[in-house]
Amino acid sequence: MGTYFPDLRGYGGADAFLRACKPRSVLGMFSNKWTGLAMGALLDGPRRFNELRRMLDGITQKMLSQTLRTLERDGLVTRTVYPTIPPRVDYELTDLGRSAIGALRAMGEWAGEHADQVIAARKVYDERAAQPVKAV
Structure with a gap:
């Protein structure tokens, strides 16, 4: 099954390839680029909603709201509302959220190292896919 997702069913554990696997449901939260x-x-440190929106080029208000709500639900981010007019809302990583940063950083580094290769592969694939099918 591989190094990262071992089959632990024989030991009373889970298999990440099975729908009911708890780690699989957690891995799913990182499939969203945002x-x-x-x-x-x-x-x-903490940031306000509009500050995050300016930082995350291309994100819509709706997607940012949805992403932050999901991160809060999963315990990775806290949302603090201050009783001011207008209300001030800050978002901040929790200890659990900070513990995931190493894995996210590793994925980001991999993406940075291999972006040119992936983009080149996409171009080759798209060019091949645009060609008419040839009979064999």
């Missing part, structure tokens, strides 16, 4: 970017934007 999750890692929002968490990265919170590395230096």
